[in-house]
Amino acid sequence: AQKITQTQPGMFVQEKEAVTLDCTYDTSDPSYGLFWYKQPSSGEMIFLIYQGSYDQQNATEGRYSLNFQKARKSANLVISASQLGDSAMYFCAMREEGNYGNNRLAFGKGNQVVVIP
Amino acid sequence: DSGVTQTPKHLITATGQRVTLRCSPRSGDLSVYWYQQSLDQGLQFLIQYYNGEERAKGNILERFSAQQFPDLHSELNLSSLELGDSALYFCASSVRGTVAQDTQYFGPGTRLTVL
Numbered sequence: 001a002q003k004i005t006q007t008q009p010g011m012f013v014q015e016k017e018a019v020t021l022d023c024t025y026d027t028s029d030p031s032y033g034l035f036w037y038k039q040p041s042s043g044e045m046i047f048l049i050y051q052g053s054y055d056q057q058n059a060t061e062g063r064y065s066l067n068f069q070k071a072r073k074s075a076n077l078v079i080s081a082s083q084l085g086d087s088a089m090y091f092c093a094m095r096e097e098g099n100y101g102n103n104r105l106a107f108g109k110g111n112q113v114v115v116i117p
Numbered sequence: 118d119s120g121v122t123q124t125p126k127h128l129i130t131a132t133g134q135r136v137t138l139r140c141s142p143r144s145g146d147l148s149v150y151w152y153q154q155s156l157d158q159g160l161q162f163l164i165q166y167y168n169g170e171e172r173a174k175g176n177i178l179e180r181f182s183a184q185q186f187p188d189l190h191s192e193l194n195l196s197s198l199e200l201g202d203s204a205l206y207f208c209a210s211s212v213r214g215t216v217a218q219d220t221q222y223f224g225p226g227t228r229l230t231v232l
Contacts, residue, residue, distance in 0.1 A: 104165060
């Protein structure tokens with residue numbers, strides 16, 4: 001079963017505007033972590049932001065913020081003031097506390113973002 | 118730069134061959150993970166090692182094996198290669214690998230092409 005769902009088609013966003021990337025997840029584990037990674041065309045995977053299931057506040061890291069709605073099982077990434085360098089594929093991932101020592105990440109299919117000047 | 122290094126960056130080989138991918142984790146990280154990224158399967162977890170011991174196994178084929186050495190670097194061995202093994206192979210590392218908030222930092226990847 002798909003644990004992470006990212007269904008938006010490729011997105012074009014104007015430079016300096018904000019963009020929201022949708023991510024929904026499926027888990028019955030009460031303790032889990034949600035991560036967003038960026039993969040530019042060069043291929044590397046860059047960690048952006050983390051949200052824990054018990055965190056009371058939405059995570060923020062610079063221009064990145066996470067709109068975490070636990071009841072709806074969604075963890076949308078918001079990129080504010082888009083820059084040309086934000087053009088990339090963005091992946092949502094989840095780690096379930098589950099089995100002790102098992103820290104595997106389950107990834108979604110990704111959201112493609114292209115920032116236009 | 119995440120601090121995780123992977124070699125080689127690119128690898129081109131023929132079907133039936135065997136290759137070894139190498140990964141050095143960030144300084145201080147005890148856990149190493151291997152992931153495969155392909156167009157049809159997306160990003161798939163293969164295997165995790167923690168301080169030299171296998172901790173978790175994912176969708177790793179029997180033709181694939183891995184190990185983590187005392188200096189904590191890891192190697193992923195792929196044998197009897199098939200065309201479908203062509204993919205980007207990532208290594209990631211984290212401090213402990215046992216708690217939900219343990220962030221995994223990825224290396225630049227090894228792009229394997231099987232001809």
